[in-house]
């Protein structure tokens with residue numbers, strides 16, 4: 001069910017993107033663009049499907065409102081950037097970079113996040129296997145020890161941000177990194193698995209008890225997606 | 232988190248937990264004061280205790296690694312202590328800028344042209360914050376030049392700037408009531424700004440020893 005929804009969403013994205021679409025572009029995790037515009041990707045599961053780890057209300061607001069705002073604001077900033085380039089206004093182009101980083105990062109991060117979650121009935125929480133499973137054991141000793149370190153990283157974020165399991169493109173090693181606000185994982189590192197530590201990601205359900213959210217979310221982590229990104 | 236062992240303690244709210252309704256709900260005030268602020272106080276005290284230990288044992292690397300913890304949790308304690316005091320029930324006398332803060336009102340009008348222009352600029356600044364943080368009206372020294380500024384996460388306003396009033400823009404400050412509509416929170420917050428406290432801070436600054444470390 002989810003796989004077919006997924007394909008539909010990609011097929012639609014490819015249609016929207018028209019001739020410019022390449023298989024690679026359509027394969028980029030849920031980040032759909034039409035005529036150069038970012039669009040909100042569909043979820044591969046229902047809003048309530050991640051309960052009890054994440055409530056349906058949170059998922060609905062998070063996807064339909066928060067993510068949508070990043071998409072809209074990114075498109076707005078992109079249009080301004082295009083106009084600034086058109087008029088050779090370098091100062092304006094530079095001034096727009098923080099907005100592009102923040103809203104573009106918000107779009108990328110959330111798109112990756114939705115896909116690295118899955119309901120239990122669709123494999124959510126099933127431990128990683130294959131190359132990634134081995135890399136985690138080699139690097140962290142065990143999955144439990146990795147999750148413990150990851151949750152410590154999440155709890156240590158001062159303010160809004162994300163924690164990611166990343167692959168270092170230079171060494172091939174994996175590691176845990178935190179990023180402030182909506183800074184995306186780019187450059188030297190490839191994002192494998194991300195967890196949103198903004199308060200909007202858990203507050204309606206967990207309030208100040210964020211450690212409970214960090215614990216519960218492993219029940220709905222889609223390790224299949226992480227394995228694909230690792231390769 | 233174990234009970235706080237000092238030296239810092241959670242200051243009581245200067246009004247009831249439901250006194251800011253309908254602008255800020257009782258549930259938000261409860262969690263925000265008793266949970267969030269208390270956690271900053273506890274973590275600050277814990278970090279200071281570790282600092283004392285590290286100082287005694289000349290552990291310089293431990294001392295350096297504690298600085299950010301002290302800044303974050305100390306800032307959280309400072310910012311929230313200032314915030315509670317610079318809020319007041321809606322429609323209270325203190326909520327009226329012109330009458331509660333005649334000196335500050337004059338300075339604001341001369342700096343921004345009008346009360347409305349100031350509020351619009353301040354609101355835009357709040358909404359432009361990316362991530363967690365605070366918006367502040369500050370003056371450069373007592374009675375000095377006014378400015379609007381933001382601090383990220385729990386960074387506090389530091390000398391020579393005096394924080395006249397602050398608005399918490401962390402999502403925990405509004406989410407249970409306003410959800411993703413932070414524009415709604417920002418437009419409503421003006422109804423509960425305590426201009427009498429703002430006037431006092433503008434004229435005389437802040438007595439740090441009393442504000443952040445109430446007598447036990």
Ligand SMILES: [Fe+2]
Pocket residue numbers: 062066110196198200201
């Ligand atoms: Fe988010």
Ligand SMILES: [Fe+2]
Pocket residue numbers: 263267311399401403404
């Ligand atoms: Fe707060």
